[in-house]
Amino acid sequence: MKVCRRSAALVAASALILGGCGSTGGNNSGGSGSSAGSKVTVEFWNIWTTEPMKTYGVNAIKEFEAQHPNITIKNVATENEAFKSKITTLTQSGKAPDVYQTWGGGVLKQQVDAGLVKDLSGDAGSWLGTFTDAAMAAYQVDGKPYAVPEDIGMVGFWYNKALFKKAGIADAPSTWSQLIDDVKKLKAAGITPMALAGKDKWPGHYYWAYLAMRIGGLDALKQAGETKDFTGQPFVEAGQKLKELADLQPFQKGYLGAAYDKPDGQAATMGNGKAAMELMGQWAPSVEKSSGKGIGDDLGFFPFPAVDGGKGSVTDAFGGGGGFAIGADAPAEALEFLKFLTESNEHRKAVQTGGVLPVLKGEEDAVTDPNLSVVAKNLASATGFQLYLDQAYPPAVGQEVNDSVAELIAGTKTPEQVAQAITETAKSE
Amino acid sequence: MTRPRSRGRLRGFTTVLLFLLPALVLFLLLVVAPIAVAMYTSFFKWNGLRGLPTDFLGLDNYTRAFSDPVFLGDLWHGGVLIVLSLLVQLPMSLGLALLLNQRLRGRAFYRLLFFAPYVLSEAITAVLFTMILSPDEGLANQILESIGLGGLEWFAEPSTVLLSIFVVMTWKYFGFHMILYLAGRQGIPEELIEAAKIDGAAGWKVFRHVTLPLLGPTIRISVFLSVIGAIQLFDLVWIITDGGPSHASETMAVTMFQFGFKRFQVGYASAISVVIFLISLVFALLYQRYVMRRDLEGATTVLRDKR
Numbered sequence: 086m087k088v089c090r091r092s093a094a095l096v097a098a099s100a101l102i103l104g105g106c107g108s109t110g111g112n113n114s115g116g117s118g119s120s121a122g123s124k125v126t127v128e129f130w131n132i133w134t135t136e137p138m139k140t141y142g143v144n145a146i147k148e149f150e151a152q153h154p155n156i157t158i159k160n161v162a163t164e165n166e167a168f169k170s171k172i173t174t175l176t177q178s179g180k181a182p183d184v185y186q187t188w189g190g191g192v193l194k195q196q197v198d199a200g201l202v203k204d205l206s207g208d209a210g211s212w213l214g215t216f217t218d219a220a221m222a223a224y225q226v227d228g229k230p231y232a233v234p235e236d237i238g239m240v241g242f243w244y245n246k247a248l249f250k251k252a253g254i255a256d257a258p259s260t261w262s263q264l265i266d267d268v269k270k271l272k273a274a275g276i277t278p279m280a281l282a283g284k285d286k287w288p289g290h291y292y293w294a295y296l297a298m299r300i301g302g303l304d305a306l307k308q309a310g311e312t313k314d315f316t317g318q319p320f321v322e323a324g325q326k327l328k329e330l331a332d333l334q335p336f337q338k339g340y341l342g343a344a345y346d347k348p349d350g351q352a353a354t355m356g357n358g359k360a361a362m363e364l365m366g367q368w369a370p371s372v373e374k375s376s377g378k379g380i381g382d383d384l385g386f387f388p389f390p391a392v393d394g395g396k397g398s399v400t401d402a403f404g405g406g407g408g409f410a411i412g413a414d415a416p417a418e419a420l421e422f423l424k425f426l427t428e429s430n431e432h433r434k435a436v437q438t439g440g441v442l443p444v445l446k447g448e449e450d451a452v453t454d455p456n457l458s459v460v461a462k463n464l465a466s467a468t469g470f471q472l473y474l475d476q477a478y479p480p481a482v483g484q485e486v487n488d489s490v491a492e493l494i495a496g497t498k499t500p501e502q503v504a505q506a507i508t509e510t511a512k513s514e
Numbered sequence: 515m516t517r518p519r520s521r522g523r524l525r526g527f528t529t530v531l532l533f534l535l536p537a538l539v540l541f542l543l544l545v546v547a548p549i550a551v552a553m554y555t556s557f558f559k560w561n562g563l564r565g566l567p568t569d570f571l572g573l574d575n576y577t578r579a580f581s582d583p584v585f586l587g588d589l590w591h592g593g594v595l596i597v598l599s600l601l602v603q604l605p606m607s608l609g610l611a612l613l614l615n616q617r618l619r620g621r622a623f624y625r626l627l628f629f630a631p632y633v634l635s636e637a638i639t640a641v642l643f644t645m646i647l648s649p650d651e652g653l654a655n656q657i658l659e660s661i662g663l664g665g666l667e668w669f670a671e672p673s674t675v676l677l678s679i680f681v682v683m684t685w686k687y688f689g690f691h692m693i694l695y696l697a698g699r700q701g702i703p704e705e706l707i708e709a710a711k712i713d714g715a716a717g718w719k720v721f722r723h724v725t726l727p728l729l730g731p732t733i734r735i736s737v738f739l740s741v742i743g744a745i746q747l748f749d750l751v752w753i754i755t756d757g758g759p760s761h762a763s764e765t766m767a768v769t770m771f772q773f774g775f776k777r778f779q780v781g782y783a784s785a786i787s788v789v790i791f792l793i794s795l796v797f798a799l800l801y802q803r804y805v806m807r808r809d810l811e812g813a814t815t816v817l818r819d820k821r
Contacts, residue, residue: 284755
């Protein structure tokens, strides 16, 4: 009896331990070998936790499963920030899901270098040619495609036409000096010119990045990424221009502690009509509505203004989107699912929900929302495209850009120190 | 005669081993192994991907930490929070505990009320105070403005953010320390207090020479918990400010998270984690050795004497 009890306790203990070890994974599903006919499960990690994409995703998966009875799609939808932690943990353990959300750039490159991502150039055929160049740009690593886009967008100024009118401003500014003048006019009229989420840091980096683009052109950014030298004149000047703006104190009260989409945050300030403009991506109108009241027809969009004497064109767009990559060990069916999602008829449905913007050639007419339509048209006529800096560069460099620019806006770093700090981080990568 | 005894001892040893084994395996696997791995990776430049680290740096990650103004700022913030906790939070808890030890109406209700914040999770506390102390529409500023005082920027201003974080910390934890002190105070026999009073000691003198010394063990453990908590502070800061504005509220744990999971510099983040571990360990050992020695008598010392 005694022995029995002891071993029972031991078995229980070891079961506990083994259970603890066993449940570590996301990728228990496929393995590479998958024979036709037998049941295959494809794990699909996405960030479709909010409408309209939530419902769209569920329906798309249902339809795919109906067409392919032998394939089961395991839908793992995780909220944006939580997704980033989750995928980080999984990739650090040397695994990747079968099909998963990616934003391309430096993070994708690290995953590719670790051998976790499937190179799509071999199996793709004519498929890759259906996407627009701007949409594909983020997913090329060393000249090879490792993911395909589902969504693409750009950053620009969203402004409150009523408040602009109230301050006596007739047209949206097209140069930086006009923008500065308008900020002064708005302040004189007692209106907060801009909303900014200082706590979240990434909204601040849009200003610096766009200024660098307008001053030095896309080549300057590309070159800096390669030579790891951000001390060049465009970057320092971008810092000086941003400091010139920040010195006017254009942002809402308490902006240094404000988050983007929380109550009292940047989107809510803008959505409740308490600030005249915000520099934000294509999702701005919907977040303004969900965090605040939304300003309806008063909302307008203008691209980031040109800087006098700058090399960059005002039609160069800065932004990013989202796409899907395939894990290196995923079954062949994963590719089939991804092709289904990005095939013209299916993707049109996604665009029509208003949740994503066109990534396929000639898809612009599927956009129904007037605000998004403006963005889609700007993108379609863009002469160049730059991915968000915190994604284009390796994660450490991107974060340093965000951190340093936040300090520049807060007044604790000079433009030269910002350029220096980013360069140092880039060199140490 | 010796044989059965040694057999008995052996059996005893086996039993002990079998009982310890599950806990020991879990401890080694979940506590000791991660610490060892963190120490190992802290000597490398490693992004956490691509298998095991190979790019050996020696002590570079450590010298980098101690020359980085952000990390030095973390140490300073930790120190400020510890000093404030010891000078403000704990005396306040002690005062409340002594007050709630008196007979007064609704005593049980007050005890419950003051302990309630401790029951909330840190995340909920953080979200709650983000709203209350919001500079634009927050409750705190509306009250301040309605009584004619200007609103503060709380978490949005580098010079006030650390104090604001401390306010939240105090709100969350004073009830916990209060309950500790209350329990300690109730463990003091009334006879001692009465005896002191008969000897002619009044209010303050009773407190100074009877209550306070007898509360010693409780105070020492409460200081210990408070300091360790301040060193490892993470959740509140992460949710309320992310360490900003301009790193003004960043703590060591926040920096570690930033570098480990945002910048993928896992080697450097490991080095920071090892520093946090060592600071906590050295503090705990010294504190137990020199400050809590008397309290621990009868636990460790006696056991050693008997062996």
